Amino acid sequence: MIVSDADYELKVRSSFDKQNLMKTLGAQLVAVGPGTCEIELPFSSSLGQQHGFLHAGATTSIADSAAGYAAYTLTPKGSSVLTTELKINLLSPAQGERFFARAEVLKAGKTLTVVTSKVFAVQKGQEKLCAFLTASIMTVPHAETI
Amino acid sequence: MIVSDADYELKVRSSFDKQNLMKTLGAQLVAVGPGTCEIELPFSSSLGQQHGFLHAGATTSIADSAAGYAAYTLTPKGSSVLTTELKINLLSPAQGERFFARAEVLKAGKTLTVVTSKVFAVQKGQEKLCAFLTASIMTVPHAETI
Amino acid sequence: MIVSDADYELKVRSSFDKQNLMKTLGAQLVAVGPGTCEIELPFSSSLGQQHGFLHAGATTSIADSAAGYAAYTLTPKGSSVLTTELKINLLSPAQGERFFARAEVLKAGKTLTVVTSKVFAVQKGQEKLCAFLTASIMTVPHAETI
Amino acid sequence: MIVSDADYELKVRSSFDKQNLMKTLGAQLVAVGPGTCEIELPFSSSLGQQHGFLHAGATTSIADSAAGYAAYTLTPKGSSVLTTELKINLLSPAQGERFFARAEVLKAGKTLTVVTSKVFAVQKGQEKLCAFLTASIMTVPHAETI
Numbered sequence: 001m002i003v004s005d006a007d008y009e010l011k012v013r014s015s016f017d018k019q020n021l022m023k024t025l026g027a028q029l030v031a032v033g034p035g036t037c038e039i040e041l042p043f044s045s046s047l048g049q050q051h052g053f054l055h056a057g058a059t060t061s062i063a064d065s066a067a068g069y070a071a072y073t074l075t076p077k078g079s080s081v082l083t084t085e086l087k088i089n090l091l092s093p094a095q096g097e098r099f100f101a102r103a104e105v106l107k108a109g110k111t112l113t114v115v116t117s118k119v120f121a122v123q124k125g126q127e128k129l130c131a132f133l134t135a136s137i138m139t140v141p142h143a144e145t146i
Numbered sequence: 147m148i149v150s151d152a153d154y155e156l157k158v159r160s161s162f163d164k165q166n167l168m169k170t171l172g173a174q175l176v177a178v179g180p181g182t183c184e185i186e187l188p189f190s191s192s193l194g195q196q197h198g199f200l201h202a203g204a205t206t207s208i209a210d211s212a213a214g215y216a217a218y219t220l221t222p223k224g225s226s227v228l229t230t231e232l233k234i235n236l237l238s239p240a241q242g243e244r245f246f247a248r249a250e251v252l253k254a255g256k257t258l259t260v261v262t263s264k265v266f267a268v269q270k271g272q273e274k275l276c277a278f279l280t281a282s283i284m285t286v287p288h289a290e291t292i
Numbered sequence: 293m294i295v296s297d298a299d300y301e302l303k304v305r306s307s308f309d310k311q312n313l314m315k316t317l318g319a320q321l322v323a324v325g326p327g328t329c330e331i332e333l334p335f336s337s338s339l340g341q342q343h344g345f346l347h348a349g350a351t352t353s354i355a356d357s358a359a360g361y362a363a364y365t366l367t368p369k370g371s372s373v374l375t376t377e378l379k380i381n382l383l384s385p386a387q388g389e390r391f392f393a394r395a396e397v398l399k400a401g402k403t404l405t406v407v408t409s410k411v412f413a414v415q416k417g418q419e420k421l422c423a424f425l426t427a428s429i430m431t432v433p434h435a436e437t438i
Numbered sequence: 439m440i441v442s443d444a445d446y447e448l449k450v451r452s453s454f455d456k457q458n459l460m461k462t463l464g465a466q467l468v469a470v471g472p473g474t475c476e477i478e479l480p481f482s483s484s485l486g487q488q489h490g491f492l493h494a495g496a497t498t499s500i501a502d503s504a505a506g507y508a509a510y511t512l513t514p515k516g517s518s519v520l521t522t523e524l525k526i527n528l529l530s531p532a533q534g535e536r537f538f539a540r541a542e543v544l545k546a547g548k549t550l551t552v553v554t555s556k557v558f559a560v561q562k563g564q565e566k567l568c569a570f571l572t573a574s575i576m577t578v579p580h581a582e583t584i
Contacts, residue, residue, distance in 0.1 A: 020194040021201035024170065048166040055167035056210050056229045061203025083202045084404055085428055087233040087379060087525045089552045089572060091545040106570055107529040111403060111430070112376055114527045114570065132544055132552065134527060134572060136377055136428065138403070230550055231574055233379045233525060235406045235426060237399040252424055253383040257549060257576070258522055260381045260424065278398055278406065280381060280426060282523055282574065284549070312486040313493035316462065340458040347459035348502050348521045353495025375494045379525040 001035035001074060001105060008073040012037065015072065019065060027062050029069075035105035037069040042098045054094035054121075056131075059101075063088060063117040063133040066103035071113040071137035074105060079139050084112070086135035094130045096121030106134075113137045147181035147220060147251060154219040158183065161218065165211060173208050175215075181251035183215040188244045200240035200267075202277075205247075209234060209263040209279040212249035217259040217283035220251060225285050230258070232281040240276045242267030252280075259283045293327035293366060293397060300365040304329065307364065311357060319354050321361075327397035329361040334390045346386035346413075348423075351393075355380060355409040355425040358395035363405040363429035366397060371431050376404070378427040386422045388413030398426075405429045439473035439512060439543060446511040450475065453510065457503060465500050467507075473543035475507040480536045492532035492559075494569075497539075501526060501555035501571040504541035509551040509575035512543060517577050522550070524573040532568045534559030544572075551575045 005011065009032045016022060016029045022039075025047060030038040039062045041047075041054075049055040064086055072081045103117040119131035151157065155178045162168060162175045168185075171193060176184040185208045187193075187200075195201040210232055218227045249263040265277035297303065301324045308314060308321045314331075317339060322330040331354045333339075333346075341347040356378055364373045395409040411423035443449065447470045454460060454467045460477075463485060468476040477500045479485075479492075487493040502524055510519045541555040557569035 015196040018194075018196040019201060020192050021204055024192045025203075046166050046170045048164075050161040050164040051226070055165060055207065056232065057167055057171075057203060057207025060206045060210070060232070061201065064202050064206070080197070082239075083236055085233065085235040085377065085406075086202065086206075087231065087572065089231040089544075089574065090229055091547075091552055093228075106527075107567065109529075114377075114529055116570075129545065132554075132572065134525065134570065136527065231523065231552075233426065235398075235428065237401075237406055252381075253421065255383075260383055260523075262424075275399065278408075278426065280379065280424065282381065307488040310486075310488040311493060312484050313495055316484045317495075338458050338462045340456075342453040342456040343518070347457060347499065348524065349459055349463075349495060349499025352498045352502070352524070353493065356494050356498070372489070374531075375528055377525070377527040378494065378498070379523070381523040382521055385520075 003034045003074060005077045012069045012072055016069065021061060022065060025058055025061060032069065032073060035070055035074055037066045037103045039066045039101045040098060043096060054099060056090055059094050059119050059131050060088050062099065062101040063119050063131060064135060066101040067115040067117045067133060067135040068137055070103035070105050070115050074108045075139045079141050082138045082140055084136045084138050086133055088131055088133040090131050092128060092130045094121055096123040098122045111139060149180045149220060151223045158215045158218055162215065167207060168211060171204055171207060178215065178219060181216055181220055183212045183249045185212045185247045186244060189242060200245060202236055205240050205265050205277050206234050208245065208247040209265050209277060210281060212247040213261040213263045213279060213281040214283055216249035216251050216261050220254045221285045225287050228284045228286055230282045230284045232279055234277055234279040236277050238274060238276045240267055242269040244268045257285060295326045295366060297369045304361045304364055308361065313353060314357060317350055317353060324361065324365060327362055327366055329358045329395045331358045331393045332390060335388060346391060348382055351386050351411050351423050352380050354391065354393040355411050355423060356427060358393040359407040359409045359425060359427040360429055362395035362397050362407050366400045367431045371433050374430045374432055376428045376430045378425055380423055380425040382423050384420060384422045386413055388415040390414045403431060441472045441512060443515045450507045450510055454507065459499060460503060463496055463499060470507065470511060473508055473512055475504045475541045477504045477539045478536060481534060492537060494528055497532050497557050497569050498526050500537065500539040501557050501569060502573060504539040505553040505555045505571060505573040506575055508541035508543050508553050512546045513577045517579050520576045520578055522574045522576045524571055526569055526571040528569050530566060530568045532559055534561040536560045549577060
């Protein structure tokens with residue numbers, strides 16, 4: 001993974017802080033690396049679906065943000081990123097005290113970067129893979145239009 | 147669309163009320179019909195991404211809930227539903243005062259029901275399609291395991 | 293749908309004729325319109341999967357080509373198109389004497405155009421929806437690199 | 439990966455031999471293991487798209503068959519498998535003398551098994567990742583209906 005912007009962690013952290021949805025959900029940025037990003041989400045009953053598990057929308061939110069920021073670590077200074085599409089398979093009920101979305105760039109392209117994110121549920125200290133996301137992230141030079 | 151449970155609206159509304167994430171986001175159930183469901187989400191800056199638009203995770207949350215409930219209107223009494231996978235294309239920046247997710251069952255199967263949801267942004271009274279989701283919803287007879 | 297290249301049908305037909313896989317499968321271009329395309333595939337046992345139905349790969353091939361050409365009708369003269377990702381739900385067994393993939397542009401963008409294709413199986417004169425595809429098609433000005 | 443049918447390789451090879459599309463494309467089963475499968479496709483101009491590269495439909499065909507058979511290695515004796523949905527990201531132009539689809543089960547479930555496939559292009563002895571697929575494969579006890 002080739003990093004062109006040495007300040008990639010700073011720009012990712014600064015952008016993450018502007019994602020109000022992450023605050024609303026209670027998600028935190030754990031780690032950022034070249035082409036990788038990890039986000040943590042403590043479970044709260046306010047994030048549940050009808051059976052009390054984490055809602056697929058919350059799972060997708062952290063998996064998508066992690067994917068976008070994994071891509072963002074590799075984009076040139078001054079550009080921004082946009083998710084153009086994402087796909088998530090919900091592999092097992094999202095039950096746990098906390099969740100981790102770990103994203104990794106699969107292919108960095110000039111216009112589109114493809115990223116995968118794995119979401120793990122932690123229950124009584126045991127990690128279990130509960131979701132798998134693939135996303136296409138577009139690099140936008142300056143403006144934010146697709 | 148064949149409805150086997152005449153109380154489908156009641157069961158959908160009762161289940162929606164248990165989806166705490168919908169409350170946390172501020173989403174409301176607008177309409178339920180045989181194989182259809184509509185959810186409304188007023189914009190709030192607490193749901194934003196880094197540019198202030200609606201975060202893809204919030205867009206996906208209402209599109210997924212609408213899809214799940216569209217499927218749920220058609221399932222037999224006593225069963226529950228689970229999203230096994232979803233895919234969303236983010237077609238234009240999610241900018242607006244409010245958003246509507248409108249879901250429609252494409253194919254109702256015994257085990258899997260495939261549903262599409264369109265998400266519209268309303269800006270100054272103008273509706274604009276901003277996202278398109280496809281989801282596979284599994285009907286689970288009693289338990290909630292995949 | 294705004295057509296910028298009045299010769300869109302000619303360019304689509306000429307490009308389709310170069311898609312050797314379509315010949316190998318026995319597929320034909322039926323109709324082209326602004327933002328739409330229809331491809332027909334007569335069933336042949338040479339296209340089967342293990343149960344004798346049409347292989348998902350053949351279903352996807354015509355759904356993808358139809359989607360790409362629906363997008364191509366709207367792109368400027370001199371540009372080419374590339375599928376960057378596609379998603380297909382196989383809704384019922386692909387059983388029939390012939391199949392039709394009908395694609396329609398959902399959102400035409402400068403860089404990415406999102407298209408849906410429905411695949412219908414025709415059995416004893418009855419059409420049945422058997423697959424639903426969504427694809428992101430990239431417009432490439434001159435070269436063919438992503 | 440837990441194998442319940444010790445004859446898994448035999449049943450996979452026997453089923454692959456019935457997939458006529460694989461013969462039509464010229465694809466061969468290379469390797470089968472518990473939860474894994476590899477298929478090889480030599481390039482032929484008869485499989486091309488309009489620029490002469492491998493058509494996305496051919497790429498998807500081998501990636502899907504590999505995914506289905508990776509899942510099939512893990513299903514109980516007497517059952518069959520069906521792809522219910524698949525998603526593929528086309529990461530770079532499919533240019534090469536031969537292609538390999540390598541599938542690996544991500545999560546084996548009772549009803550649905552989620553599998554990923556990577557497709558590599560081999561050009562002058564160099565392997566390059568050109569596509570990434572995720573598929574949901576349904577285990578069907580006896581019949582073949584979804």
